[in-house]
Amino acid sequence: MARWKPHAPERLLVAALELFEERGYEHTTVIEITERAGLTKSTFFRHFPDKREVLFGGGTMAGLLVDGIDTAPAGASPLEAVAHALDAIGRAAFTSDRREFSARRSAVVAANPELREREALKELGLIASMIDALKRRGVPDLTARVAAELGALAWKIAYERWQDTTNRDDFAELARRTLTEVQAASTAC
Known part of the structure; x- marks a missing residue:
C-alpha cells in the first residue's frame, strides 16, 4: 500500500x-x-x-477574485466586474457541500481573537486585490476603492447568510442580491 x-x-x-x-x-x-x-x-x-x-486558504480567494474581475466582460461597470468575481468564488469555493463546514470554521474564528485578527487582515488583502484588478481594467482609483469595499461588504453579508444551514440559496445568487442591497443602501445614506 x-x-x-x-x-x-x-x-x-x-x-x-x-x-x-x-x-x-x-x-x-x-x-x-x-x-x-x-x-x-x-x-x-x-x-x-x-x-x-490552515483556516485561511493561502491566496486562493484573492486569485479567484482577481480572475473573476479580469474575465468580466469588457463593458462591465466596476460593480458588475466585482459581481462577476463573486460568481466565480461561489462556483469554486462556496458550494453547497461546503456550507456546514464554513459555518463551523466561522464559529472557530469568532471564538479566537488571533483568528479574528487574521480574518480581518485577509479581508483587507482581498479588498486590495480587487482594487488592483479594477485599476488594471482602467477604473479610476477612488471608484475602484469604493467598488471593492462595497463588494467586500456584500461578500461578508452574503457569506453570513449563506452559512445558515437552513438557507439553500446559491452563494453567487446571494452575493449578487446582497451587492444590489448594499449599493441601494449606500445611495440612501
Missing part, C-alpha cells in the same frame, strides 16, 4: 478544524493536527506557514 495519500491541504484543514472545535485553537498543536490528518509536520509546513493559516 502506498504511503502517499492525496489532498493533504484539505485533510490538514479538516483535522485542524476538528481539533480547534474540540480543544480550542490555543490548545492545539501542529503535531496534533498532522497526527489527526495522518501526515507529517514537514507536510504541514509545505502547505501552511503556521497553524493559524
Whole structure:
C-alpha cells in the first residue's frame, strides 16, 4: 500500500478544524493536527506557514477574485466586474457541500481573537486585490476603492447568510442580491 495519500491541504484543514472545535485553537498543536490528518509536520509546513493559516486558504480567494474581475466582460461597470468575481468564488469555493463546514470554521474564528485578527487582515488583502484588478481594467482609483469595499461588504453579508444551514440559496445568487442591497443602501445614506 502506498504511503502517499492525496489532498493533504484539505485533510490538514479538516483535522485542524476538528481539533480547534474540540480543544480550542490555543490548545492545539501542529503535531496534533498532522497526527489527526495522518501526515507529517514537514507536510504541514509545505502547505501552511503556521497553524493559524490552515483556516485561511493561502491566496486562493484573492486569485479567484482577481480572475473573476479580469474575465468580466469588457463593458462591465466596476460593480458588475466585482459581481462577476463573486460568481466565480461561489462556483469554486462556496458550494453547497461546503456550507456546514464554513459555518463551523466561522464559529472557530469568532471564538479566537488571533483568528479574528487574521480574518480581518485577509479581508483587507482581498479588498486590495480587487482594487488592483479594477485599476488594471482602467477604473479610476477612488471608484475602484469604493467598488471593492462595497463588494467586500456584500461578500461578508452574503457569506453570513449563506452559512445558515437552513438557507439553500446559491452563494453567487446571494452575493449578487446582497451587492444590489448594499449599493441601494449606500445611495440612501
